[in-house]
Amino acid sequence: MKAMNFEPDYYKRLGISENAPEEVIKASYRALAKKYHPDVNSSADASETFKKLTDAFDCLSDSKRRHDYDSYLMKHKFENGEFAKSDGPLFYSQEVKVKKSPWRVFLSVLWFIIVTIVNTPIYLMRLVVKLIKYLLLWIVFFLVWSFIVMGLSSIVYYRNFSLLDLPKGSFVSNVANVIYVVVAAILGIYFIYLAIRETFIIENSPNIEGNKK
Structure with missing residues (x-):
């Protein structure tokens, strides 16, 4: 099985939490798609923004791909010690990097193990x-x-x-x-x-x- 090509910001792109239900994902995508669709938005980066939104929605709206993505995201956070604080879509969010102190590394490892066991028995x-x-x-x-x-x-x-x-x-x-x-x-x-x-x-x-x- 080939490794999926994911990016670690799909939830931030849509401005939703990582446990958002399917209805919230669809509603957020529709609202943002209307705002950034190239037919209604003439800004230079509208097309690229719309493409990123669509990529995120295509992944998160598919249950199997979302499961694979969540596993990837947990591993990504575990390896990089990064935690995102989102105030909305990616285009208005700020990412906060946490210093890798031994205590935070321990908590990251513990969190990764617990969440992995819960999600993947x-x-x-x-x-x-x-x-x-x-x-x-x-x-x-x-x-x-x-x-x-x-x-x-x-x-x-x-x-x-x-x-x-x-x-x-x-x-x-x-x-x-x-x-x-x-x-x-x-x-x-x-x-x-x-x-x-x-x-x-x-x-x-x-x-x-x-x-x-």
């Missing part, structure tokens, strides 16, 4: 499958890691005590326990990241879509 199943796969890998790692730690603890000595025989609550014992838990937790978080990445980034990559004929 198949991603939820894919994510569950990925999480189960990496959970099993993590369990295997945890068992191996525990075996290694127990083995090392029995042969590593500190002040004539093996790590296994150190009094509970001692500094060295606490440090060893923290390292043991932190390593397992870090790998668990990394596996969750891999599951999310494979589900929402790799499988939704435009390069992959472009290679599917």
